[in-house]
Amino acid sequence: MKVKHRVSEYRRRMRARGLRPVQIWVPxxxxxxxxxxxxxxxxxxxxxxxxxxxxxFVEAITASWDEE
Known part of the structure; x- marks a missing residue:
């Protein structure tokens, strides 16, 4: 089985499970x-x-978790 086919099958199975691919760029x-x-x-x-x-200053403008 070629890599391209394996990848497309994997993506198909993941989409069938309700997932979608996400690509992120990091440093x-x-x-x-x-x-x-x-x-x-x-x-x-x-x-x-x-x-x-x-x-x-930061504490003065920050809402408490209990207040939300």
Whole structure:
């Protein structure tokens, strides 16, 4: 059985079960660009103690789970 036929049969069976294919694109965590950006963002998070006034603001505008 050829790969193309196996794939189409698999997809047919999955659709018969009420499922549908979904394709998503995610960052390539192996790339140098990703590593640089992750390092940059980690530095921002590490320095977040300097931005301590943000958290009270976030809490002030956030609804409690119990209120919904």
């Amino acid at each position: 390539d965590v192996r790339s140098e660009r990703f590593a640089r950006e992750a390092h940059r963002q980690a530095g921002i998070v590490a320095g977040s103690d300097e931005l301590a006034d943000d958290q009270p």
